[in-house]
Amino acid sequence: MKRIAWGPVAKLVAVVAVLYALNALLPRLLNPYILRVVMLCGISVILAVSLNLINGFTGQFSIGHAGFMAIGAYSSATFSLQAGANWVRALEAAGTPTGIAQGAVLLAGLLLGGTVAAIAGYLVGLPSLRLRGDYLAIVTLGFGEIIRVLITNIDAVGAARGLPGIPAWTNVFWVGLVVVGVTVFSFHLARSTHGRALFAIRDDEVAAEALGVPTTSYKVLAFIIGSFFAGVAGALFAHYNAYLHPNSFTFLKSIEIIAMVVLGGMGSISGAILAAVILTLLPEVLRFAQELRMVLYSLMLIVLMITRPQGLLGAKEISLRWFTRTRPARAAR
């Protein structure tokens, strides 16, 4: 039987088609509450996988990730409020169907949010990456908080009152697309010489440098990419929630993302995805025990670190054949 040769373009088309279908079906099949949980899971997955690049792959303790999410959220929201909505109207006037117009402008917003966040990641990463372990953690924590405090003091984005009225353009398609994008990106990166360079830096930075790996460049690169995707996640969140408040991006949010990476297993992409889903569902499942929720959450962190610090999957991945295939199957003889 002849094996179909799945070229990369064919794979992309297939993914887009599936997401398009899901986007049409899910809002009909699921009640709004469950749909919301699914969307939030998706956003959490993007955050966890992006942080995994920095913490898991490269071994850099970054505990201010929420700051990059906030930058992406606020910058894209500002864009949409100032200019984006007008662009949509203009496109619609020119005959573009609403869904496509909104999608296109949202894409622009996502890229903007991601880029601004990436620039922030560069600015934070460059001076900080000379520092070791704990010190780096504290500096990233500091930066995350400074970003939040800055936002709280900028009147133009609502400061402590919050920023309402953001157009709600995020849907299953876009969240799904970014989830697939960041996951595929991570897998491809991991199984390449550049991924190996990152792992080498994590395992032994001195040895890596002695073998010709430009360690500082790679560490900064990991920061830039990780913060880019965090920014995109923030932008998606902004255009889903339709409202932003600085309190969504506190140190606690950064901890939640770290918890996902650690629970899944540092370095494991599928672990990060799995843990992100579990930890997003958990508060919903524990809704009945609202006051106990945070206590249980903190106990979970402690118990996890004591009993199984390597997380659910350690450094391994869930191995499914078509995730691990790195090159298109040669045509069957």
Next chain:
Amino acid sequence: MSEFFQQLVNGITWGSVYALIALGYTMVYGILRLINFAHGDVYMLGAFFGYFVARALGATQEPGLLGALLVLLAAMAGCGAVGFVIERFAYKPVRRSSRLAALITAIGVSLLLENGGILVFGADPKFFPQIIPSRNLSLGGGVTISNQQIIILSVSLVLMVGLRFIVLHTRVGKAMRAVSYNHTAAALMGISVDRIVTFTFVLGSVLAAAAGVLVGLQNPKIEPLMGIMPGLKAFVAAVLGGIGNIPGAVLGGLVMGITEVMVVGYLSPSYRDAIAFVLLIIILLVRPAGLLGKYSAEKV
């Protein structure tokens, strides 16, 4: 000019509080290379223990130094026990694990104390009874100091001198210093590393508890999340002075306190919390070893 000196008095007072808390951070880091995120929450517990003991003693009916002393000692004992429990059950098991695992455990303990506090004490603020009613004394030149501030300064001083004595002139102190250099070597010298680690935690918690009660005397409003900001600021103070360095923690605490009071007084109160972070970033980028510390490079 008298305003400046007034701010200085206030700054040194707050600085002493930060110093007391910072000492706990620095001692634990020196011994375990662990940032004890939960330390600020031990300070909070100190305030709460003090509150409950004060209420139990009916101290509001008979205010006085003796009552205050009892409250202080009770809170210190209570938090010493808490420090013991935290170390034994949460930190000891992860001592051999990676640094990140220990960091996350510490964060977990911090969240546990905060949210546990909300659960047990309730999220609404309580009011520390006025055990020592406030009286102002003039220092001349328009500068006043309250008796509460005097108490804070003198108790802090006594505790710091006591700590210095322990660290420099007792066997336990010598053992602490040995363990902070090298666990294995200390163990080979016959020192029980576990006991010294526990002792250090208890000592740090006792100091934090004292800080909590002292602050409660002056600023009576207490609530379960009150330890977050002071804990963070004290941590910055410890880093500022050189983390692991005991005199550094005192110096850092004073610098932190004075800077904060000055910025709030002369610039704007809304920057109060941001100063700590800015100071932190500056010190870590310019001189990570801190004012009195030594940055030890990795041996290749």
Next chain:
Amino acid sequence: MSQTLLKLDKVSVSFGGLKAVADLDLELSEGELVGLIGPNGAGKTTVFNLITGVYTPTSGSIYFRGHPIHGLKPHRIARAGITRTFQNIRLFPSMTSVENICVAAHQHARAGFVHAVLRTRTFQDDEAAILRRASELLETMGLAEWADTRASELPYGQQRRLEVARALAGAPKLLLLDEPAAGLNPQESEQLMRLIEDIRMRFGLAILLIEHDMRVVMGVCRRIAVLDYGIKIAEGTPGEIRANPKVIEAYLGEEVHADFGENSKLPRDEDSHA
């Protein structure tokens, strides 16, 4: 005609007030195998760290193939053609043997980042080439059967070999070996040394070797430099060094005739090396 490959010119480095290496002059020609010995704490590993850029000399210069390399960052020096092993093994524990070697081959990869993520043809060919080279090296070093074993799970002797293999993957012109035989029994040491001599001939490398096992050093090195308290106290052939009273005194603290490998089974400088 052998050219000067590495030249250290009055190199000194101080840490705080302590001069760890003082006015060191050292030269290596292409293809030479030179030993660096001395009592513990003499500064031998510090010299390696100076050459590889971990430390910057406080005075003096280091030239490699005529170009100054002092002050360059370690990864640039590695790319220029100097690689090393470490006194305490520094393998990448979470990665397999073959992956460890692939990291060192990184500098020769042509496919950039974008290629890697998009999995282009260039990238795939690159990866195949890297993998091929790594497998060959594993064969040469006798490690083929451990190709897919995690470095942390390898037996000690194999770990030492893997470190050497990894250092070779960068196709260096100069290889710095820091006590490669440490912890090995006499047979393993002998095997390792034969292997190293083999590699040197095959790849035309120069090797600078730190070792405490005198049989190994005297047997393999053509020239030996002796350090004590950061100062070079002697340099010469194994025979000269063996008889040098200053060297003996440095090691033993008094003038005594010590057995510096006179009974070694390894080929000695008089018999081989035309």
